[in-house]
Amino acid sequence: MSWAFIFKSVPIRRNYKTNVSGNLLTKEGNFEVTVNPAFEKQEYDNAYVQTVAEIADALKAGETNIVVAEAPAGDVEIIIPNCFADAATEISIIVPASDKKITLKEGNSDGANLPAVVNLDASTTGTLVLDMPNTTVYLSGSYGSVEAATADDTLVVSEGTAIGNLTVNKGGVEIYGTVENLVLGSDAFVKVYSVGDAQLLREAFDLAEENKCARIVLTADIDLEGSEGNMWEPVNTENTRFEELDGAGHADGAGYYYGGFFYVLQGNVKNLTIENATVTCHRGGALAGRMDWGSIENCHVRNADITGEQKLGGLIGFVSNSSKDVSVKGSSVEGCTISPLFSSGLYQAAGLIGYLQTFDRNVLVEGCSVSDITLGKVYEPDSEVTDRIYDLEQYYSHAFIGDIVNISKNEDAYGKYTVELKDNSVAAQIDGIPTCNTTNDYAGWWQLTNI
Numbered sequence: 001m002s003w004a005f006i007f008k009s010v011p012i013r014r015n016y017k018t019n020v021s022g023n024l025l026t027k028e029g030n031f032e033v034t035v036n037p038a039f040e041k042q043e044y045d046n047a048y049v050q051t052v053a054e055i056a057d058a059l060k061a062g063e064t065n066i067v068v069a070e071a072p073a074g075d076v077e078i079i080i081p082n083c084f085a086d087a088a089t090e091i092s093i094i095v096p097a098s099d100k101k102i103t104l105k106e107g108n109s110d111g112a113n114l115p116a117v118v119n120l121d122a123s124t125t126g127t128l129v130l131d132m133p134n135t136t137v138y139l140s141g142s143y144g145s146v147e148a149a150t151a152d153d154t155l156v157v158s159e160g161t162a163i164g165n166l167t168v169n170k171g172g173v174e175i176y177g178t179v180e181n182l183v184l185g186s187d188a189f190v191k192v193y194s195v196g197d198a199q200l201l202r203e204a205f206d207l208a209e210e211n212k213c214a215r216i217v218l219t220a221d222i223d224l225e226g227s228e229g230n231m232w233e234p235v236n237t238e239n240t241r242f243e244e245l246d247g248a249g250h251a252d253g254a255g256y257y258y259g260g261f262f263y264v265l266q267g268n269v270k271n272l273t274i275e276n277a278t279v280t281c282h283r284g285g286a287l288a289g290r291m292d293w294g295s296i297e298n299c300h301v302r303n304a305d306i307t308g309e310q311k312l313g314g315l316i317g318f319v320s321n322s323s324k325d326v327s328v329k330g331s332s333v334e335g336c337t338i339s340p341l342f343s344s345g346l347y348q349a350a351g352l353i354g355y356l357q358t359f360d361r362n363v364l365v366e367g368c369s370v371s372d373i374t375l376g377k378v379y380e381p382d383s384e385v386t387d388r389i390y391d392l393e394q395y396y397s398h399a400f401i402g403d404i405v406n407i408s409k410n411e412d413a414y415g416k417y418t419v420e421l422k423d424n425s426v427a428a429q430i431d432g433i434p435t436c437n438t439t440n441d442y443a444g445w446w447q448l449t450n451i
Contacts, residue, residue: 001339002142003224005258005344006190006243009280014186018431021295029180032200036442037146038148040049040061043295044066044375046065046067047063047065048066048067049066049067049068049069050068050069050070050366051068051072051299052072052076052078052095052102053076054068055078055079056080056081056107056445057173059080059081059083059091060083062083063223064089064090064091065092065183066091066092066093067094068094068095068096069096071096071097071098071100071396072098072100072102073100073138075103076100076101076106076191077105078095078102078104078105078136079092079105079355080105080114080118081106082108082112082113082114083107083112083113084112084113084114085112085113086291087113087116088116088247089113089116090116090117090118091117091118091119092119092120093118093119093121093122094121095120095121095122096142097123097124097142098123098125098126099124099125099126100126101124101129102122102124102125102126102127102128102129102296103126103128103129103173104118104120104128104208105129105131106131106132106133106396112408114135115136115137115178116135117136117137117138117140118133118135118136118138118291119140120137120139120141121139121140122141123141123143125145125207126145127143127144127147128145128146128147128265129146129147129148130146130147130148130150130155132148133149133150133170133171135150135229136150136154136155137155137158138156138158138242139155139156139157139158139343140158140160140161142161142163142435143162143164143227144164144166144439145165145166145167146163146165146166148167148168148170149168149169149170149171150168150171150172151184152172153172153173154171154172154173155168155172155176156173156174156192157173157175157176157179158177158178159177159208160382161177161178162178162270163179164180164357164451165180165181165183166179166181166182166183166431166438167183167184168185168188169184169188169189170187170188170289171187172180172188172189172190174190175192175193176193176194180328180440181300184207184212189214190204190212190214190359191213191215192214192216192217193207193213193217195216195217195222196213196216196218196219197222198222198223198224200361201216201218201222202233203215205235207357207430208240208242209237209240210237211240211335213243214226214243214244214248215243215244216246217245217246217247217248217309218246218250219250219273219443220250220413221250221251221253221311221413222252223253223254225320226403228320231280232261232393233288234259234262234263234289235265236262236263237265237266237267238264238266238292239266242267242268243267243268244267244268245267245268245269245270246270246271246272247271247299249271249273250275251275251431252272252273252275252277253274253275253276255322258284259283259284259317260279260284260286260287260288260289261274261277261286261287261288261291262289262290262291263290264285264291265288265290265294266292266293266294266322267294269288269295269299270295270296270297270299271297271298271301272287272298272299273299274286274299274301274302275301275303276302276303276304277301277303277305277306278304278305279304279305279306279307279308280308280341280343281306281308281312281317282308282309282310283309283311283312283317283348283354283390284306284307284308284311284312285306285312285313285314285315285316285349285354286306286314286333286336286354287301287315288315288316289317290317290318290319290320291316291326292317292321292324292325292378293319293324293325293326294326294328295326296316296328296329296331297327297329297330297331298329298331298434299315299316300332300334300423301314301332301334301336302333302334302335302338305337305339306337306338306339307338307339307341308338308346308349309340309342309346309347309349310347310349310354310355310395311347311353311402312338312346312350312354313346313349313351313353313354313401313403314336314338314352314370314373315331315444316351316352316353317353317354317355318354319355319356319357320357321357321359321407322359323359324361325361325364326361326363327355327364327365328352328353328366329364329365329367329368330366330368331351331367331368332369332371333351333352333371333373334368334370334372335371335372336351336369336372336373336374336378337374338373338374338375338399341375343377344379345376345377345379345380346376346377346378346397347379347395348394348395348396348397348402348403349378349402350400350402350444351370351398351426352365352370352400352401353365354396354402355405356401356403356404356405357405357407358405358407358408358417359406359407359408359413360416360417361417362417362419362422363418364418365420365421366420366421366422366423366424367422368402368425369426370399370425370427371427372427372429373399373428373430375397375430376431378397378434379392379395379426380392380433380434386438389436389437390420392436392445394405394447395434395445396410397434397440397444398433398444398446399426399429399430400424400426400441401421401444402444402445403442403444403449404444404446405420405446405447406447408443421442422440429441
Protein backbone atom coordinates (compact mmCIF):
# COMPACT_ATOMS: atom_id res chain seq x y z
CA MET A 1 0.00 0.00 0.00
CA SER A 2 1.26 3.45 -0.81
CA TRP A 3 0.20 6.84 0.37
CA ALA A 4 0.67 10.09 -1.48
CA PHE A 5 0.58 13.44 0.28
CA ILE A 6 0.43 16.42 -2.02
CA PHE A 7 1.26 19.89 -0.80
CA LYS A 8 0.05 22.54 -3.26
CA SER A 9 0.55 26.29 -3.53
CA VAL A 10 3.44 26.47 -1.10
CA PRO A 11 4.72 30.09 -1.35
CA ILE A 12 8.44 30.37 -2.05
CA ARG A 13 10.80 33.24 -2.74
CA ARG A 14 14.09 33.19 -4.54
CA ASN A 15 17.09 33.13 -2.18
CA TYR A 16 14.91 32.32 0.86
CA LYS A 17 14.73 28.97 2.66
CA THR A 18 11.24 27.36 2.66
CA ASN A 19 10.39 24.65 5.22
CA VAL A 20 7.70 21.96 4.65
CA SER A 21 7.26 19.87 7.82
CA GLY A 22 6.01 16.29 8.30
CA ASN A 23 6.88 12.83 9.69
CA LEU A 24 7.92 9.67 7.80
CA LEU A 25 8.23 7.47 10.91
CA THR A 26 9.73 4.13 9.77
CA LYS A 27 8.60 4.14 6.16
CA GLU A 28 10.66 5.06 3.17
CA GLY A 29 9.53 8.06 1.16
CA ASN A 30 10.26 9.70 -2.15
CA PHE A 31 9.92 13.43 -2.68
CA GLU A 32 9.23 15.21 -5.93
CA VAL A 33 9.25 19.02 -5.90
CA THR A 34 7.97 21.08 -8.80
CA VAL A 35 8.40 24.84 -8.90
CA ASN A 36 5.78 26.37 -11.18
CA PRO A 37 6.45 28.72 -12.80
CA ALA A 38 10.11 27.80 -12.76
CA PHE A 39 12.74 30.40 -12.02
CA GLU A 40 14.41 31.30 -15.28
CA LYS A 41 17.86 31.01 -13.81
CA GLN A 42 19.71 31.08 -10.53
CA GLU A 43 20.73 34.68 -10.12
CA TYR A 44 23.23 34.18 -7.32
CA ASP A 45 25.49 31.57 -5.84
CA ASN A 46 24.28 32.16 -2.30
CA ALA A 47 26.06 31.64 0.97
CA TYR A 48 23.74 30.88 3.89
CA VAL A 49 24.54 32.03 7.42
CA GLN A 50 22.54 31.66 10.59
CA THR A 51 22.68 35.20 12.00
CA VAL A 52 23.73 38.69 10.90
CA ALA A 53 26.81 38.36 13.14
CA GLU A 54 28.24 35.91 10.58
CA ILE A 55 27.92 38.22 7.57
CA ALA A 56 31.31 39.94 7.89
CA ASP A 57 33.22 36.64 8.13
CA ALA A 58 31.36 35.27 5.10
CA LEU A 59 32.32 38.37 3.09
CA LYS A 60 35.95 38.06 4.19
CA ALA A 61 35.87 34.44 3.06
CA GLY A 62 35.02 35.60 -0.46
CA GLU A 63 31.24 35.26 -0.48
CA THR A 64 29.32 38.09 -2.14
CA ASN A 65 25.69 36.95 -1.83
CA ILE A 66 24.62 36.33 1.74
CA VAL A 67 21.27 34.97 2.94
CA VAL A 68 20.63 35.11 6.70
CA ALA A 69 18.40 32.39 8.19
CA GLU A 70 17.29 34.01 11.47
CA ALA A 71 15.60 37.37 11.90
CA PRO A 72 17.43 39.70 14.31
CA ALA A 73 16.41 39.11 17.93
CA GLY A 74 17.53 42.60 18.94
CA ASP A 75 19.07 45.75 17.47
CA VAL A 76 22.03 44.77 15.28
CA GLU A 77 24.96 46.20 13.32
CA ILE A 78 26.05 44.76 10.00
CA ILE A 79 29.68 45.71 9.34
CA ILE A 80 30.78 45.66 5.70
CA PRO A 81 34.55 45.03 5.75
CA ASN A 82 36.89 46.68 3.24
CA CYS A 83 38.25 43.30 2.19
CA PHE A 84 37.70 43.23 -1.58
CA ALA A 85 40.52 43.19 -4.10
CA ASP A 86 38.23 44.52 -6.83
CA ALA A 87 36.92 48.01 -6.11
CA ALA A 88 33.94 47.34 -8.43
CA THR A 89 32.62 44.41 -6.34
CA GLU A 90 28.85 44.16 -5.85
CA ILE A 91 27.38 42.26 -2.88
CA SER A 92 23.88 41.19 -1.83
CA ILE A 93 22.51 40.70 1.69
CA ILE A 94 19.06 39.33 2.57
CA VAL A 95 17.86 39.43 6.18
CA PRO A 96 14.44 38.11 7.34
CA ALA A 97 11.89 40.76 8.32
CA SER A 98 11.91 42.04 11.90
CA ASP A 99 10.88 44.99 14.07
CA LYS A 100 14.45 45.80 15.18
CA LYS A 101 16.85 48.64 14.46
CA ILE A 102 19.38 47.55 11.86
CA THR A 103 22.54 49.50 11.13
CA LEU A 104 24.60 48.89 8.01
CA LYS A 105 28.02 50.51 8.20
CA GLU A 106 31.39 50.48 6.52
CA GLY A 107 34.39 48.85 8.18
CA ASN A 108 37.87 50.34 7.99
CA SER A 109 40.31 47.74 9.22
CA ASP A 110 41.35 45.45 6.37
CA GLY A 111 43.20 47.79 4.04
CA ALA A 112 41.55 46.64 0.81
CA ASN A 113 38.40 47.96 -0.91
CA LEU A 114 34.83 48.40 0.15
CA PRO A 115 32.23 47.05 -2.29
CA ALA A 116 31.04 49.53 -4.88
CA VAL A 117 27.42 48.38 -4.52
CA VAL A 118 25.41 46.76 -1.72
CA ASN A 119 22.00 45.23 -2.50
CA LEU A 120 20.09 45.05 0.78
CA ASP A 121 16.74 43.46 1.67
CA ALA A 122 16.30 43.72 5.44
CA SER A 123 12.69 44.71 6.05
CA THR A 124 11.94 46.12 9.48
CA THR A 125 9.10 48.05 11.03
CA GLY A 126 11.81 49.73 13.07
CA THR A 127 14.67 51.87 11.75
CA LEU A 128 17.31 51.06 9.18
CA VAL A 129 20.47 53.16 9.45
CA LEU A 130 22.74 53.27 6.40
CA ASP A 131 26.16 54.62 7.29
CA MET A 132 27.69 53.96 3.87
CA PRO A 133 29.22 57.25 2.68
CA ASN A 134 31.42 55.58 0.04
CA THR A 135 29.03 52.96 -1.30
CA THR A 136 25.92 52.81 -3.48
CA VAL A 137 23.07 50.98 -1.76
CA TYR A 138 20.11 49.39 -3.59
CA LEU A 139 17.32 48.97 -1.07
CA SER A 140 14.42 46.50 -1.29
CA GLY A 141 11.72 45.62 1.23
CA SER A 142 9.57 47.56 3.69
CA TYR A 143 10.84 49.92 6.41
CA GLY A 144 9.35 52.03 9.16
CA SER A 145 12.12 54.57 8.76
CA VAL A 146 15.48 54.85 7.03
CA GLU A 147 18.34 57.19 7.91
CA ALA A 148 20.98 57.26 5.21
CA ALA A 149 24.40 58.62 4.38
CA THR A 150 25.54 57.12 1.09
CA ALA A 151 27.79 57.96 -1.84
CA ASP A 152 26.91 60.64 -4.37
CA ASP A 153 26.34 57.76 -6.78
CA THR A 154 23.33 57.20 -4.64
CA LEU A 155 20.88 55.29 -2.50
CA VAL A 156 18.37 53.56 -4.78
CA VAL A 157 14.90 52.93 -3.36
CA SER A 158 13.83 50.12 -5.68
CA GLU A 159 10.40 49.77 -7.24
CA GLY A 160 8.05 48.05 -4.79
CA THR A 161 10.04 49.22 -1.75
CA ALA A 162 8.02 51.07 0.92
CA ILE A 163 9.51 53.50 3.45
CA GLY A 164 7.59 55.46 6.06
CA ASN A 165 10.17 58.14 6.83
CA LEU A 166 13.34 58.58 4.76
CA THR A 167 16.06 60.94 5.94
CA VAL A 168 19.05 61.32 3.60
CA ASN A 169 21.87 63.16 5.32
CA LYS A 170 24.45 62.81 2.57
CA GLY A 171 24.60 61.68 -1.04
CA GLY A 172 22.08 61.17 -3.80
CA VAL A 173 18.86 59.18 -3.73
CA GLU A 174 16.85 57.66 -6.57
CA ILE A 175 13.26 56.96 -5.56
CA TYR A 176 11.35 54.36 -7.56
CA GLY A 177 9.36 52.97 -4.63
CA THR A 178 7.09 54.65 -2.08
CA VAL A 179 8.32 57.17 0.50
CA GLU A 180 5.69 58.72 2.75
CA ASN A 181 7.90 61.44 4.20
CA LEU A 182 11.24 62.62 2.78
CA VAL A 183 13.80 64.81 4.55
CA LEU A 184 17.01 65.89 2.81
CA GLY A 185 20.09 67.19 4.60
CA SER A 186 22.21 70.03 3.25
CA ASP A 187 24.54 67.55 1.48
CA ALA A 188 21.78 65.38 0.00
CA PHE A 189 19.76 65.58 -3.21
CA VAL A 190 17.28 63.55 -5.27
CA LYS A 191 18.69 62.25 -8.53
CA VAL A 192 15.44 60.61 -9.67
CA TYR A 193 11.97 60.99 -8.14
CA SER A 194 9.20 58.71 -9.46
CA VAL A 195 5.77 60.21 -8.76
CA GLY A 196 2.22 59.09 -9.43
CA ASP A 197 -0.11 61.72 -7.95
CA ALA A 198 -0.54 65.50 -7.92
CA GLN A 199 0.67 66.05 -4.35
CA LEU A 200 3.88 64.10 -4.89
CA LEU A 201 4.46 65.87 -8.21
CA ARG A 202 4.19 69.22 -6.45
CA GLU A 203 6.59 68.07 -3.72
CA ALA A 204 9.11 66.86 -6.31
CA PHE A 205 9.04 70.18 -8.17
CA ASP A 206 9.33 72.09 -4.90
CA LEU A 207 12.57 70.17 -4.34
CA ALA A 208 13.67 70.99 -7.91
CA GLU A 209 13.14 74.69 -7.27
CA GLU A 210 15.18 74.35 -4.08
CA ASN A 211 18.06 72.86 -6.11
CA LYS A 212 17.41 69.45 -4.55
CA CYS A 213 15.98 67.36 -7.40
CA ALA A 214 17.43 66.64 -10.85
CA ARG A 215 15.00 64.30 -12.61
CA ILE A 216 11.28 63.57 -12.20
CA VAL A 217 9.52 60.56 -13.76
CA LEU A 218 5.75 60.05 -13.87
CA THR A 219 4.42 56.59 -13.03
CA ALA A 220 0.73 57.28 -13.73
CA ASP A 221 -1.65 59.74 -15.36
CA ILE A 222 -2.16 62.67 -12.99
CA ASP A 223 -5.28 64.80 -12.63
CA LEU A 224 -4.15 68.14 -11.24
CA GLU A 225 -7.76 68.84 -10.14
CA GLY A 226 -7.32 72.59 -10.48
CA SER A 227 -9.84 75.41 -10.58
CA GLU A 228 -9.80 79.13 -11.27
CA GLY A 229 -9.34 79.69 -7.55
CA ASN A 230 -6.80 76.89 -7.15
CA MET A 231 -4.35 77.11 -10.05
CA TRP A 232 -1.25 75.00 -10.48
CA GLU A 233 1.72 77.10 -9.40
CA PRO A 234 4.02 77.04 -12.44
CA VAL A 235 7.47 75.55 -11.96
CA ASN A 236 10.57 77.74 -12.18
CA THR A 237 13.74 75.77 -12.95
CA GLU A 238 15.90 78.81 -13.68
CA ASN A 239 19.47 78.38 -12.36
CA THR A 240 18.73 75.06 -10.61
CA ARG A 241 20.17 71.54 -11.01
CA PHE A 242 16.92 70.34 -12.60
CA GLU A 243 17.64 68.19 -15.65
CA GLU A 244 14.51 66.45 -16.89
CA LEU A 245 10.82 65.67 -16.57
CA ASP A 246 9.97 62.32 -18.17
CA GLY A 247 6.25 61.83 -18.51
CA ALA A 248 6.91 58.18 -19.48
CA GLY A 249 3.88 58.32 -21.75
CA HIS A 250 1.52 59.61 -19.06
CA ALA A 251 -0.75 62.66 -19.06
CA ASP A 252 -1.40 65.64 -16.82
CA GLY A 253 -5.06 66.57 -17.04
CA ALA A 254 -7.56 69.22 -15.99
CA GLY A 255 -4.90 71.76 -15.05
CA TYR A 256 -5.49 75.44 -14.40
CA TYR A 257 -2.21 77.25 -14.87
CA TYR A 258 -1.00 80.79 -14.51
CA GLY A 259 1.55 81.09 -17.30
CA GLY A 260 1.94 77.35 -17.96
CA PHE A 261 2.99 74.10 -16.35
CA PHE A 262 6.51 75.59 -16.28
CA TYR A 263 6.96 79.26 -15.63
CA VAL A 264 10.61 79.08 -16.74
CA LEU A 265 12.00 75.89 -18.28
CA GLN A 266 15.74 75.31 -18.30
CA GLY A 267 16.15 71.60 -19.01
CA ASN A 268 14.43 68.78 -20.82
CA VAL A 269 10.87 67.44 -21.01
CA LYS A 270 9.86 64.28 -22.85
CA ASN A 271 7.02 61.76 -23.27
CA LEU A 272 4.36 63.98 -21.68
CA THR A 273 0.79 64.80 -22.68
CA ILE A 274 -1.14 67.77 -21.24
CA GLU A 275 -4.90 67.50 -21.63
CA ASN A 276 -7.69 70.03 -21.01
CA ALA A 277 -5.41 72.76 -19.71
CA THR A 278 -6.79 76.20 -18.93
CA VAL A 279 -4.06 78.87 -18.93
CA THR A 280 -4.46 82.49 -17.86
CA CYS A 281 -1.45 84.73 -18.25
CA HIS A 282 0.20 87.84 -19.65
CA ARG A 283 2.32 85.50 -21.77
CA GLY A 284 2.48 81.71 -21.59
CA GLY A 285 1.76 78.26 -23.00
CA ALA A 286 0.29 74.97 -21.83
CA LEU A 287 3.71 73.36 -21.25
CA ALA A 288 6.04 76.34 -20.76
CA GLY A 289 5.50 80.04 -20.39
CA ARG A 290 9.18 80.71 -21.08
CA MET A 291 11.80 78.25 -22.30
CA ASP A 292 15.44 79.35 -22.13
CA TRP A 293 17.25 76.21 -23.26
CA GLY A 294 16.96 72.45 -23.41
CA SER A 295 14.77 70.02 -25.32
CA ILE A 296 11.12 69.09 -25.64
CA GLU A 297 10.48 65.72 -27.25
CA ASN A 298 7.33 63.66 -27.76
CA CYS A 299 5.18 66.11 -25.82
CA HIS A 300 1.57 66.76 -26.75
CA VAL A 301 -1.11 69.30 -25.84
CA ARG A 302 -4.76 68.44 -26.35
CA ASN A 303 -7.76 70.72 -25.94
CA ALA A 304 -6.13 73.74 -24.33
CA ASP A 305 -7.72 77.11 -23.62
CA ILE A 306 -5.23 79.96 -23.27
CA THR A 307 -6.09 83.56 -22.40
CA GLY A 308 -3.39 86.22 -22.49
CA GLU A 309 -1.90 89.21 -24.27
CA GLN A 310 1.39 88.35 -26.02
CA LYS A 311 3.95 85.57 -26.55
CA LEU A 312 1.26 82.89 -26.38
CA GLY A 313 1.64 79.34 -27.71
CA GLY A 314 -0.21 76.06 -27.45
CA LEU A 315 3.03 74.37 -26.35
CA ILE A 316 5.47 77.20 -25.50
CA GLY A 317 4.70 80.87 -25.12
CA PHE A 318 8.19 82.35 -25.37
CA VAL A 319 11.53 80.79 -26.31
CA SER A 320 13.96 83.22 -24.73
CA ASN A 321 17.58 84.01 -25.51
CA SER A 322 20.37 81.81 -24.17
CA SER A 323 23.74 80.54 -25.34
CA LYS A 324 22.52 76.93 -25.03
CA ASP A 325 20.74 75.09 -27.85
CA VAL A 326 16.99 74.52 -28.09
CA SER A 327 15.20 71.61 -29.76
CA VAL A 328 11.50 70.79 -30.03
CA LYS A 329 10.93 67.41 -31.68
CA GLY A 330 8.05 65.05 -32.33
CA SER A 331 5.53 67.19 -30.45
CA SER A 332 2.02 68.35 -31.27
CA VAL A 333 -0.87 70.59 -30.35
CA GLU A 334 -4.33 69.25 -31.15
CA GLY A 335 -7.14 71.63 -30.31
CA CYS A 336 -6.08 74.98 -28.84
CA THR A 337 -8.06 78.19 -28.47
CA ILE A 338 -6.09 81.36 -27.69
CA SER A 339 -8.17 84.33 -26.57
CA PRO A 340 -7.11 87.95 -25.91
CA LEU A 341 -6.95 89.28 -22.39
CA PHE A 342 -7.51 92.86 -23.58
CA SER A 343 -9.59 94.48 -26.29
CA SER A 344 -6.50 95.41 -28.34
CA GLY A 345 -6.17 91.76 -29.29
CA LEU A 346 -3.41 89.11 -29.37
CA TYR A 347 0.26 89.71 -30.10
CA GLN A 348 2.73 86.98 -31.04
CA ALA A 349 0.27 84.08 -30.67
CA ALA A 350 0.56 80.69 -32.34
CA GLY A 351 -0.40 77.03 -32.12
CA LEU A 352 3.07 75.71 -31.23
CA ILE A 353 5.38 78.60 -30.17
CA GLY A 354 4.29 82.19 -29.82
CA TYR A 355 7.66 83.96 -29.99
CA LEU A 356 11.02 82.33 -30.69
CA GLN A 357 14.23 84.27 -30.06
CA THR A 358 17.38 82.94 -31.62
CA PHE A 359 20.80 83.90 -30.34
CA ASP A 360 24.32 82.50 -30.46
CA ARG A 361 22.99 78.96 -30.49
CA ASN A 362 21.26 76.37 -32.67
CA VAL A 363 17.50 75.92 -32.78
CA LEU A 364 15.72 72.85 -34.19
CA VAL A 365 11.97 72.36 -34.56
CA GLU A 366 11.43 68.95 -36.16
CA GLY A 367 8.54 66.59 -36.71
CA CYS A 368 5.99 68.78 -34.95
CA SER A 369 2.37 69.36 -35.89
CA VAL A 370 -0.59 71.59 -35.04
CA SER A 371 -4.28 71.16 -35.78
CA ASP A 372 -7.56 72.78 -34.83
CA ILE A 373 -5.94 76.07 -33.75
CA THR A 374 -8.27 79.00 -33.05
CA LEU A 375 -7.09 82.55 -32.39
CA GLY A 376 -9.38 85.23 -31.00
CA LYS A 377 -9.05 88.85 -32.06
CA VAL A 378 -5.50 89.43 -33.34
CA TYR A 379 -3.87 92.87 -33.14
CA GLU A 380 -4.03 94.81 -36.38
CA PRO A 381 -2.91 98.39 -37.13
CA ASP A 382 -5.52 101.10 -37.40
CA SER A 383 -6.58 102.01 -40.91
CA GLU A 384 -4.66 105.29 -40.87
CA VAL A 385 -1.31 103.51 -40.31
CA THR A 386 0.59 103.69 -43.62
CA ASP A 387 3.51 101.33 -42.85
CA ARG A 388 1.74 98.28 -41.54
CA ILE A 389 4.85 96.07 -41.69
CA TYR A 390 6.82 98.52 -39.54
CA ASP A 391 3.94 98.82 -37.09
CA LEU A 392 3.49 95.03 -36.86
CA GLU A 393 7.19 94.08 -36.70
CA GLN A 394 7.58 91.16 -34.28
CA TYR A 395 3.85 91.32 -33.46
CA TYR A 396 2.58 88.74 -35.93
CA SER A 397 0.59 85.63 -35.08
CA HIS A 398 0.36 82.31 -36.92
CA ALA A 399 -0.99 78.75 -36.69
CA PHE A 400 2.52 77.34 -36.06
CA ILE A 401 5.09 79.93 -34.83
CA GLY A 402 4.17 83.57 -34.44
CA ASP A 403 7.58 85.26 -34.73
CA ILE A 404 11.17 84.10 -35.15
CA VAL A 405 13.65 86.82 -34.27
CA ASN A 406 17.44 86.92 -34.19
CA ILE A 407 18.71 89.14 -31.37
CA SER A 408 22.39 88.21 -31.55
CA LYS A 409 24.82 91.13 -31.81
CA ASN A 410 27.51 88.78 -33.09
CA GLU A 411 28.11 89.50 -36.75
CA ASP A 412 29.25 85.91 -37.31
CA ALA A 413 26.10 84.35 -35.80
CA TYR A 414 24.51 83.64 -39.18
CA GLY A 415 27.54 81.65 -40.27
CA LYS A 416 27.96 79.70 -37.02
CA TYR A 417 24.44 78.79 -35.96
CA THR A 418 21.30 77.45 -37.60
CA VAL A 419 17.57 77.72 -37.08
CA GLU A 420 16.05 74.66 -38.72
CA LEU A 421 12.36 73.89 -39.23
CA LYS A 422 12.19 70.32 -40.52
CA ASP A 423 9.35 67.92 -41.40
CA ASN A 424 6.66 69.87 -39.57
CA SER A 425 2.98 70.05 -40.51
CA VAL A 426 0.17 72.57 -40.13
CA ALA A 427 -3.31 71.13 -40.69
CA ALA A 428 -4.81 74.52 -41.59
CA GLN A 429 -3.60 78.09 -41.74
CA ILE A 430 -5.57 80.80 -39.95
CA ASP A 431 -7.49 83.15 -42.19
CA GLY A 432 -8.15 86.81 -41.54
CA ILE A 433 -5.00 87.71 -39.61
CA PRO A 434 -2.23 90.10 -40.76
CA THR A 435 0.54 88.69 -42.97
CA CYS A 436 3.65 90.18 -44.57
CA ASN A 437 6.37 89.44 -47.10
CA THR A 438 8.08 86.95 -44.76
CA THR A 439 4.93 85.09 -43.70
CA ASN A 440 5.11 81.43 -44.80
CA ASP A 441 3.58 78.08 -43.87
CA TYR A 442 5.35 77.99 -40.51
CA ALA A 443 5.92 81.55 -39.27
CA GLY A 444 4.04 84.82 -39.23
CA TRP A 445 7.19 86.96 -39.32
CA TRP A 446 10.89 86.18 -39.25
CA GLN A 447 14.15 88.09 -39.20
CA LEU A 448 16.63 85.41 -40.19
CA THR A 449 18.38 83.94 -43.17
CA ASN A 450 17.93 80.46 -44.66
CA ILE A 451 14.75 79.52 -42.82
